[in-house]
Amino acid sequence: MEKQLQRAERMEAVGTLAGGIAHDFNNLLMGIQGNTSLALLEISPENPVREKIEAIETYVQNGQELTARLLGFARGGKYEIKPTDLNRLFYEETQLFARTRKDISFTEEYQEMLWPVEVDRGQLRQVLLNLYVNAGQAMPEGGSIRLVTQNVHLDGISCGIYEIPPGRYVQTLVTDSGHGMDKETMARIFDPFFTTKEIGRGTGLGLASAYGIVKNHNGYIDVYSEPGEGTTFTIYLPASEKDVEVDRIVPELLQPFRG
Ligand code: ADP
Secondary structure: OHHHHHHHHHHHHHHHHHHHHHHHHHHHHHHHHHHHHHHHHHOOOOOOHHHHHHHHHHHHHHHHHHHHHHHHHHHOOOOOEEEEOHHHHHHHHHHHHHHHOOOEEEEEEEEOOOOOEEEEHHHHHHHHHHHHHHHHHOOOOOEEEEEEEEEEEEOOEEEOOEEEOOEEEEEEEEEEOOOOOOHHHHOOOOOOOOOOOOOOOOOOOHHHHHHHHHHHOOOEEEEEEEOOOEEEEEEEEEEOOOOOOOOOOOHHHEEOOOO
16 A cells, blocks of 8 residues: 555656646747748748758657647646547547557457446547557567456455555456566556667657546556566546446447446
């Protein structure tokens, strides 16, 4: 428990720091962007300098994406919460990602009548995408990803770094058949800027922002992995307390209720 609190406090402090830096850095980038746009207006299309300024614009955009992710970790940016069927959301996101990696075989098990959750859809898509991108990088030669959604009643469990309070949750599991990781790596993966990837390939922000987003939805994210055996991420999001209607996905993709 002590360890969990320390970790939560550390994440909080890093979040505040990262948020402050991201905010100031973003202002700086906006200044550069404004000036490059103005410069481009004054440079004729034939001028070879144009290409260089356009390259600066692209770098600035990359920088802005990075600060957006940092801000996402720090305070989640602006949230637009809607009652949502995670099956539908994750089905759509999986379709999009699967198109980019034909060498990965996907198994999707969506529980029928999944409880609705109150989420910012864009942010939750981002979480799943971050998990998929990492899974993909852990399987450079291809492999498999299994996605499972299900309704679970918890009576209060200890899950990795958290104590999860009792309640109704929608649980999502993402399992890959990649290279996995050891305990030391596992202990640090949610830390901002922690990466084992080479410079230019990893920022160490994907899981930190996934952690931040899930936490901002009063949810929990946990990891289990063995070197050489693949990795499973588990996300718990509280089921909506309200009796809400949501657009659901096509029934033939669904698994019978297992709860
Ligand atoms: P990045 O991908 O930029 O390194 P992340 O925060 O997304 O940053 O991930 C941090 C680290 O966690 C990765 O560098 C990698 O070592 C480890 N990791 C994350 N997902 C997986 C996975 N599915 N399989 C193996 N290692 C992973």
